[in-house]
Amino acid sequence: MNKAEREEFFARLRAANPEPQGELVYHNAYTLLVAVVLSAQATDIGVNKATGPLFQLADTPEKMLELGEDRVRDLIKTIGLYRNKAKNVIRLSEQLIAEHGGEVPGDRDKLVKLAGVGRKTANVVLNTWFEQPTIAVDTHLFRVSNRTGLARGKTPDEVEAKLLKRVPEPYRRHAHHWLILHGRYVCKARKPDCPNCVVSDLCRYKAKTTAA
Template identity: 75%
Template structure:
């Protein structure tokens, strides 16, 4: 490691977002999640699916698209192909036709068929339960892998999308310039008992309350715990 790299590493270690929270901050974060849990004890993702494979496909299709838009396209797709074997048999052209209402549908159709083929070749048609194996599949990034691990297999992963990135930096919970930095920060500060559902609570809060253009602070259950300077109350 060069001297400059070593200095950067030391600065990163000292950065506030890389430190454990103080007792007072830990108490605030605990209360944030306690309130979100009281409002929605069993939060659920909004993508429709029938098994771990269709969940993986739905999450891949949701990149740069809305869950609602994906949910409109997938019923017909999943009726015909709810396993990797059926998806490969369906073929890229037919998949493309079925998902053409979704943004970037050509590339996504190619990835869905390719990942289905690799699931058969490498994993016997089953969905792997490690992030490295999932991200080795076409069209599957870290966020997608975390969503699948969390929802399908109940791993306490945190998938940082635009909503979580915004909410985490606003409150703040864990500040970061990248989704990976926010993910690492949240893994440090979210109390273990809330870790399984944390990303669902934050996504839903960002989608329906702490909106990008105008957060709806008057109806926010954690407004008094938020330090966002541009609050609307």
């Protein structure tokens, strides 16, 4: 996909959804961080069901520590890997209080030192809360980037590096959400909805689906 095509690609995604939003429910930077940590290998819908009651009780690191690991584990037990995730939530809460005054840092190097936080999680928080032009490559974004020819790569890190170079500057702030939502609802894994895709003619995918 050349520069002009990439420009058109994102212009169409913006036209279809000018202000894209993630689907995790959160109230502040801390609850966003916790929600993203809990979302690993889980659906946003599933996470939101668990974090509704959790965040009513604890929406700060201090309140989470008061709640305790056992109670956190009980509240999130419908989420995959809930035992380890409960430990991470408690540990990262301790780290935030001890190292950052209870505040979520807007710096990737500091974020990835928190329990349960990898590069992808850090990028989501930096993009969503701190409005930085980061790109978190999940399975949806990885598929869309490779399938369309926007940025092909064998690993998430490789795709991320290429996207950071290829996404036109005016679109970098929201590129993360546009691509994830496109992969979740249009460019789906098993049967992409090519007939209703706004960038189908720009896409390099050879096995495009047709209308029934």
